[in-house]
Amino acid sequence: MSTSFDVIIAGIGAMGSATLRHLSAQGLRVAGIDPFPPGHDQGSSHGDTRIIRKAYFLHPDYVPLLHRSYHLWRKLETEIQQSLLHLTGLLCIGEEGSSFMTGLQRCFDVNQLPHERLTAAETRARYPAFNIPDNHLVYFDPEGGYLRPEACIRAQTQLATQHGATLFTGERLLTWEPDGTGVRLTTNQRVLTAQKLILTTGAWVTPEFAKLGIPLKVRRKVLFWHQLNDPATFTNTPVWIWKSQGSDFYGFPTLDNTTMKSAEDSGGTYLDQPEDRDFNIHPDDDANLTPFLARAFPNKIGPVQHGKTCLYTDAADKNFLIGFHPEHPQVLLASCCSGHGFKLSIAIGEILGNAITTDQIAPEAAFLSLSSKEGGHSCPPQS
Structure with missing residues (x-):
């Protein structure tokens, strides 16, 4: 087995698997390293479902990337036949007049995204499971839905290996160092060598950013599946x-007609x-979620x-x-999805692959570059 490559990608989660597939399809000698097999549950890219949508107002430049992501996810489905x-x-x-709802309306209007504006009563009539207070407003986004994260990662690594990529799973990256113009x-x-290295190790990349004076915070979050008393x-x-x-x-919609997955995007426990x-799951992990579900x-x-x-893995500006x-x-x-990266990961993988071969970040991703950090607007909850 070769130990020398054009590009090595450390971390084969959401972004890493997308990058691996993109580069291998170009014919490069590429390898991926990960302590766990593709689609594992030890990081940030698991849990059966991840939300996908186009209505974003954290930064206006996310919307074009989301359009590209939708296209690439559909292309992946065609290639893998899944x-x-x-x-x-x-x-x-949300409450009518809140920054969440006004931000969404502005995003829908500016980007000409399809949507419906519903009253609480109209929503309750259409979706009787919901108990929405009358002072709340609802937007229905017909282009919203979910991805299957584990299957997405496995699909991309499968295609990458079919294109000749090498996977070193069950291996933990201990150190990297420059080796002339390579690594x-x-x-x-x-021991492996490569001309280029891409670090997409999620929460484990925080020390690298810390060395550059960019503090990131790692937060433990919990996803829950509650029993449905009335599945119909x-x-x-x-x-x-x-x-x-x-x-x-x-x-999310029930996938098994027995349980519903949900979570609190706010809160969580910050880790050193x-x-x-x-x-382990503790009683106070759903101290807010379960009472909310009882009301909703x-x-x-x-x-x-x-x-x-x-x-x-949170950046200050998300x-x-x-x-x-x-x-x-x-x-x-590349890292710091701040809890909302999976939907965009396939487009980010394409951007990373192009960046490592051209030595420059594409203009459409300039707002994410280390040299162009800017705070965005208050953002809606992501997942």
């Missing part, structure tokens, strides 16, 4: 995002390092059936981070 993107529609729920990497099993009521329920009394919640993550879906939601932890290492331009850093 269904990965499900457009169920999306309900965005030399040491894992727990071998949820047969046509779309994906939903609900901002209520300073907290952000989201949920990702290794401090506790995989009265008498329709039962007890928690199971839960899973995941990691958010934007992604992409950039070449200032001292080692053969190294490209």
Whole structure:
């Protein structure tokens, strides 16, 4: 097995697997390193479902990237012959006049995105599972839905290996160092060399950004699956995002006609390092979520059936981070999805692949570059 490559990608999660596929399809000698197999549940890219939508107002330049992401997800489905993107529609729920709702309306209007504006009563009539207060407003986004994250990552790594990519799974990157104009990497099993290195290790890339004076915070989050007391009521329920009394919640259609996945996007526990993550589920992990569900879906939601932890890696402005290492331009850093990156990861993978071969960040991603960090507007809850 070769130990020398054109490009090595450390971290084969959402962005890493997309980058691996993009570069391998171009015929480059590319390898991926990850401590776990594709589609694992040890990082940030798991949990059966991830929201996808186009209505963003964190930064206006996300919307063109989302258009590209939708195209690339559909292209991936065609290549792999699997269904990965499900457009169920999306309900965005919040108090009328709130920054969340006014920001969404502005985004819909500026980008000419299809949507419906519904009253609480109209929404309750259409979706009887929801108990929406009359002082709330609802936007229905017909282009919203969900992706299957584990299947997406496995599909991209499968296609990458078919194009000749090498996977070193079950291996942890210990160190990397410049080797002339290239890089030399040491894992727990071998030494590898490459002309270029892309670091997409999620929460584990925070020390690299810290060396550059960019502090990132790692947050433990928990996803829950609650039993449905009345499954028939949820047969046509779309994906939903609900901002209520300073907290952000989201949920998905039932996939098994027995449970509903939901989570609180706000809150969570900040960790000193990702290794401090506790995989156990504790009673206070859903201290806000379960009472909220009892109000939002009265008498329709039962007890928690199971839960899973995941990691958010937060930047101060909640934007992604992409950039070449200032001292080692053969190294490209990419991380910090701030809890809303999966939907965009396939387009980001394309951008990373093009950046490493052209030595420049594409103009459409300039707002994410390390040299162009700008704060965005207040953002709706992401997932």
